[in-house]
Amino acid sequence: PPLATFYVWAEVPPGFTSLEFTAHLLNQTGVLATPGNGFGSFGEGFVRFSLTEATEKIKKAVDRMSKVLF
Numbered sequence: 416p417p418l419a420t421f422y423v424w425a426e427v428p429p430g431f432t433s434l435e436f437t438a439h440l441l442n443q444t445g446v447l448a449t450p451g452n453g454f455g456s457f458g459e460g461f462v463r464f465s466l467t468e469a470t471e472k473i474k475k476a477v478d479r480m481s482k483v484l485f
């Protein structure tokens with residue numbers, strides 16, 4: 416089995432479903448994540464970020480997310 420992947424799974428903040436949080440994140444920061452519920456019932460409560468962009472672009476996305484209160 417692979418020891419790594421190019422995705423990061425993160426738990427959504429309290430009060431959000433995975434779909435609600437992805438919409439909130441996109442609207443507030445312009446950062447796109449995939450709602451975990453798209454991967455089945457065990458994915459609810461999580462979002463998935465892809466790490467397939469250049470490192471500098473990922474750093475900018477993290478910076479924008481860090482400035483928004485959830």
